[in-house]
Amino acid sequence: SDYSQEPARHPALIINSKQPFNAEPHRSALVASYITPVDFFYKRNHGPIPVVDDIERYRVTIEGLVEKPVQLSMSEIRKLPKYTVAATLQCAGNRRTAMSKARTVKGVGWDVAALGNATWGGAKLSDVLEIVGISKLTSVSSLGGKHVEFVSVDKCKEEKGGPYKASIPLRQATNPDADVLLAYEMNGEIINRDHGYPLRVIVPGVIGARSVKWLDSISVIKEECQGFFMQKDYKMFPPSVNWDNINWSSRKAQMDFPVQCAICSLEDESVVDQGKVTVSGYALSGGGRGIERVDISVDGGKTWVEADRYQKSSVPYASDGINSDKWAWVLFKAVVDVPENAEIIAKAVDTAANVQPENVEDIWNLRDAYDSSDPYGNITIKW
Ligand code: MTE
Ligand code: MO
Missing domain, CATH: 2.60.40.650 (Immunoglobulin-like)
Known part of the structure; x- marks a missing residue:
């Protein structure tokens, strides 16, 4: 994979992995402000940061089990009502190092700062889904869709070179109070490449893995997303389960993070x-x-x-x-x-x-x- 076009990052970040780039701020810097500055916001990637440089030609496709699939440009998304939501984004792996002290766990080793609190500006997913004919507070669409899948433009090895993806239930996606955003701003500025430029999903209250960056398409589907990060990662297992007896399908994909x-x-x-x-x-x-x-x-x-x-x-x-x-x-x-x-x-x-x-x-x-x-x-x- 090509890491030649990575953006510049703040030298104060503690780097847990260079390629893909995974880094967090020092814990004392993290709580210096209520809103985490973009430079100090943790960065969690599974591949190179994609380059989306022709913003005029960029489109997000909304397809699947919908009456009227569409392709929206950034200017069309910006014309929708804009919401700003303060939300803490947190990697499910936050504080993994503490768990490793008890017994070894797999994954990037994070201290306590794989999270950050930002304001996110963008369109509500519930408004966007109305454009393709799905009204607010829908659990099952007229064509039988029950989940909304977000597919990225990035490539990662866990998806065998395919894009990163995740899904949330249609009911949550169409609930305006769930505040699920297609965000183009972070802390009042255009979202930068590390955090998903030009457009990313923000699913408030849910582990960071579902907030897909560099959005390419949104698909209304019948079953939950079958991607690696929904099916083979980010699930909860009891202490008795090990890598030899693990049965992934026996558990649900983690969504809300705990207290x-x-x-x-x-x-x-x-x-x-x-x-x-x-x-x-x-x-x-x-x-x-x-x-x-x-x-x-x-x-x-x-x-x-x-x-x-x-x-x-x-x-x-x-x-x-x-x-x-x-x-x-x-x-x-x-x-x-x-x-x-x-x-x-x-x-x-x-x-x-x-x-x-x-x-x-x-x-x-x-x-x-x-x-x-x-x-x-x-x-x-x-x-
Ligand atoms: N989206 C894409 N396309 N690729 C990724 O690797 N990582 C996810 C999520 N969205 C990821 C992604 C994970 S695991 C987390 S915790 C958050 O993005 C991290 O977001 P941040 O880098 O903006 O802090
Ligand atoms: Mo994550």
Whole structure:
């Protein structure tokens, strides 16, 4: 494959793999701002970044089980009502390194920063699907379509040189409140090549793998997408399953990400001055479930204090109607007195009362596909 036309990237990114380019910011840089600057936003690719340079000729095809297939140009997509949605995009492999400490898992090793919070501007998929004759809140189209598949222009080895692809249920795609976007802007600017120029899907509240970049076509189909990343990756398995006895078809494709938080102001093993320590980080949950609480313990989980939480209800770059931050992370902060040789633990609870799991062992799985369901953030402190 051809990596000769990769875009320039910020030197502060921690590179986990060069080809394909996979990188995340340092954890402390990640929580320096509520909106993650594009330069510091994690980058997750499965092949070279495609070059789409003739924007006049670029078209996205909408086809499959629809009455009226169409090809839309960028200017036609820009003429549709524009929405700006604040949403945290997170790779399901975020924090995989923590899982590897329990037992080896396959995949790119990520620290805690394979996620970012951005504002995404674009057309709603529910509006686009109306153009091909599928009305809002449809579960099954008149021609029997139940899923919406997104196919990219990139090429990856997992698809044997074919394009990256994924699907979501038609009901979600046609639900205006699900805020699924065909996005052409990120943080108020034209989306750059690394993040999907000229057009990508954003599926808020769902693992990043479904937010297909460099969109080529959208297809209304009967069965879920049969691509590698839907069928042979990003599924949750119990700890008893290994690479010899794995049965992929026995499990569902992962969609919503689970509740979690991570401490970003400290390293996993930190030496601090005696006295007050600032514990800050991010917390988020999938499916539009907000964060109810972040609890901090400095005595290994015996007693807890509640952290302050911070979420902007209106974000910059949004001229056109952000009404909630339900898809976006919260940042948290607590200033605590730590005893000598302490273990600091952070634990998130979402608005559906889901609690972040305590141990890696409880949720370990071979692909770490349920990996964004990470355990408490544990930090070991020494004076
Ligand atoms: N879309 C295409 N076409 N190719 C890819 O490799 N990676 C997916 C998703 N969409 C991918 C893709 C994965 S696994 C994630 S986590 C997100 O894009 C990462 O998006 P980002 O690089 O903009 O942060
Ligand atoms: Mo991902």
